Amino acid sequence: MNNGTIYNVLTYHLTDILLLVGMLIVPLIAQIMLSSTYSRYSKVHSSRGLTAAQVARRILDLNGLNSVRVERVSGKLTDHYDPRDDVVRLSDGVFNSTSVAAIGIAAHECGHACQYAEAYKPIILKNKLVPVTSICSHLWFWVFIAGCVFTFLPFLTYVGLAMFCAVILFQFATLPVELNASHRAMKTLEGDSILEHSELRPARKVLTAAAMTYIAGLASSIMQLLRLLMRTRR
Secondary structure (H helix, E strand, C coil): CCCHHHHHHHHHHHHHHHHHHHHHHHHHHHHHHHHHHHHHHHEEEEECCCCHHHHHHHHHHHHHCCEEEEEEEECCCCCCEEECCCEEEEEEECCCCHHHHHHHHHHHHHHHHHHCCCCHHHHHHHHHHHHHHHHHHHHHHHHHHHHHCCCCCCHHHHHHHHHHHHHHHHHHHHHHHHHHHHHHHHHHHHHHCCCHHEEEEHHHHHHHHHHHHHHHHHHHHHHHHHHHHHHHCC
């Protein structure tokens, strides 16, 4: 084995290790940041004394979404808007909280309800990708492995890669939806004087930390794709 070959092998393994570490560490850091930011600002309470559930109800009503319900859901940071049942669900720690963190999260979920009501194009695109993405996310790994194991069917490797790319495309489509919901939330919290000016910055920090988890997830998937491509080219 000549020096050039040794260099290429070492470079390959070092790059592979760095990508592996990155795809594991980046989402973990983002999740830690979200947890710490939420924990910090969940202790900062709104001077107006409104609970997150009350704020959600107010935002929905102001946007003419009187039929959208606000309910409690178990778990920590399990808040979401369910378009099938037309309900904003707020987690145990958010529902009755008067903290700026909880209010920011509630406003964000109401932003999703407004997106559906307005037929916001990025969320329509995201929903169209859901059926395909659901299949691809469950099968891509096994199809890719099958292509690696059954060397007489190498095309399966590329089919698996294409399926994983569909998952990444869904993550790309999710980003503008989440960022827009946060933008709507901050605009509403400020414009309708739900939070005082000094309380807006903490709420924005919580929503930014939440957005970073989506960005980190996308970055992690891209790093995994690069690792897979390296293996197919080797």
